[in-house]
Amino acid sequence: MSTFQAPKGTYDLIPPSSATYLAVREAIAAPLRNSGYGYIETPGFENVELFARGVGESTDIVTKEMYAFETKGGDKLALRPEGTASTLRAALEANLHKGGNLPVKLWYSGSYYRYERPQKGRYRHFSQVGAEAIGVEDPALDAELIILANQSYRSLGLSDFRILLNSLGDQECRPVYRAALQDFLRGLELDEETRRRIEINPLRVLDDKRESVQEQLIGAPMLRDYLCEACKTYHEQVRELLTAAGVAFEDDPKLVRGLDYYTRTTFEFVHDGLGSQSAVGGGGRYDGLSEMIGGPALPSVGWALGVDRTVLALEAEGITLDLPAATSVYAVPLGEEARRVLFGKVTELRLAGVATDFAYGGKGLKNAMKSANRSGARLALVAGERDLAEGLVQLKDLQSGEQTAVALDAVVDEVRRALA
Numbered sequence: 001m002s003t004f005q006a007p008k009g010t011y012d013l014i015p016p017s018s019a020t021y022l023a024v025r026e027a028i029a030a031p032l033r034n035s036g037y038g039y040i041e042t043p044g045f046e047n048v049e050l051f052a053r054g055v056g057e058s059t060d061i062v063t064k065e066m067y068a069f070e071t072k073g074g075d076k077l078a079l080r081p082e083g084t085a086s087t088l089r090a091a092l093e094a095n096l097h098k099g100g101n102l103p104v105k106l107w108y109s110g111s112y113y114r115y116e117r118p119q120k121g122r123y124r125h126f127s128q129v130g131a132e133a134i135g136v137e138d139p140a141l142d143a144e145l146i147i148l149a150n151q152s153y154r155s156l157g158l159s160d161f162r163i164l165l166n167s168l169g170d171q172e173c174r175p176v177y178r179a180a181l182q183d184f185l186r187g188l189e190l191d192e193e194t195r196r197r198i199e200i201n202p203l204r205v206l207d208d209k210r211e212s213v214q215e216q217l218i219g220a221p222m223l224r225d226y227l228c229e230a231c232k233t234y235h236e237q238v239r240e241l242l243t244a245a246g247v248a249f250e251d252d253p254k255l256v257r258g259l260d261y262y263t264r265t266t267f268e269f270v271h272d273g274l275g276s277q278s279a280v281g282g283g284g285r286y287d288g289l290s291e292m293i294g295g296p297a298l299p300s301v302g303w304a305l306g307v308d309r310t311v312l313a314l315e316a317e318g319i320t321l322d323l324p325a326a327t328s329v330y331a332v333p334l335g336e337e338a339r340r341v342l343f344g345k346v347t348e349l350r351l352a353g354v355a356t357d358f359a360y361g362g363k364g365l366k367n368a369m370k371s372a373n374r375s376g377a378r379l380a381l382v383a384g385e386r387d388l389a390e391g392l393v394q395l396k397d398l399q400s401g402e403q404t405a406v407a408l409d410a411v412v413d414e415v416r417r418a419l420a
Helices: 018-033 048-054 060-065 084-093 139-155 174-185 192-200 211-216 229-244 307-316 336-351 365-374 385-389 408-419
Strands: 045-047 068-070 076-079 104-113 125-134 161-167 263-271 279-285 300-306 329-333 356-358 379-383 392-397 403-407
Touching: 018 104, 018 125, 018 139, 018 307, 045 048, 045 084, 048 076, 048 084, 084 104, 084 125, 084 300, 125 139, 125 307, 139 161, 139 229, 139 263, 139 279, 139 300, 161 229, 174 192, 229 263, 263 300, 263 307, 279 307, 300 307, 329 336, 329 365, 336 356, 336 379, 336 385, 336 408, 365 379, 379 385, 379 408, 385 392, 392 408, 403 408
Parallel strands: 329 356, 329 379
Antiparallel strands: 045 076, 068 076, 104 125, 125 300, 161 263, 263 279, 279 300, 379 392, 392 403
16 A cells, blocks of 8 residues: 555545546536537636635635645645636636627536535535536526536436525625625624624625524525515526426525625525535526626626535435446457457457457466456457467357357457447
């Protein structure tokens, strides 16, 4: 065993379980690629100020969880704790919004970092797939993203999840609600840090998971009672579009989410089989974020879905994904001439699109066949000097044990036929 281990709160993805993570990423990405979203990749670290401004200086993410550091050159950087601010920064820097085709639709996949207290479903390094639609204010976009996320989860076979939906209002109606909420919260018995949050961003107090706080929030003013007519109409249109698409959701007037940039539509996907870490993904509209980070007014909406949490949800429902075997054919040479000839056939099969592996290291027949079985291959190609002298190789079905002699120049066609 190595002297070193993965840092606390992180994990390594290794075969065969890593195949499930890849399949989950692909299932989330597939509906996006089919709906006009282009792939974007941003650096693993950004200027600290991007997240302080965008995510919000009062959030736990910025105040407690961000990995911030100073470089030798004096730059203040942070490992990215989320994907939206980075994606919007990259889109603005590349002037994608000036291409004349709004919204700019982008999707991404990668690792994110937060200094959390490690527990199952909550890591310091985690994987997400995210999507952003930048530059258009349209309830159909909000609905589209929720529908696509729902489609992703359904395609994986998940059913025990719920979609929570809320509206956080806009710059017209939220200030009135904010003042009413502050008046209510100031009368509660709260610790000093929470009292400070009341003055900076009181909506974040609603997101406090502590039971002692939640008990005191009974009777707190609800944002839905303060929404202006424009926000009410917008939210109702999102709800109608989801209903028409057959996507079930629950109205949750307390849903805030942990980021300061959200406006109007906010939503969360929760899975009832995951205990306290029930959120598997979520997002919302963030119409003011572009201005917060120095860009023009670009109303936008997006989400991020947790790959790790989605895998846990699959486990909770007892779902095993039907993954293709990493290897379909395993070549077993017996002798030097067979090594040369079969290695050529392995290359031919790979070029023909057949997943093929080879018994490296000069293993004997017994050990090589054990490796063939462990690989998960359906077929083994076995050849010795006598076979080659006759221009043949033995094609063995590793499931039934049947073995047939195949002409060397017909190997690719016979393998394809056997696999079909």
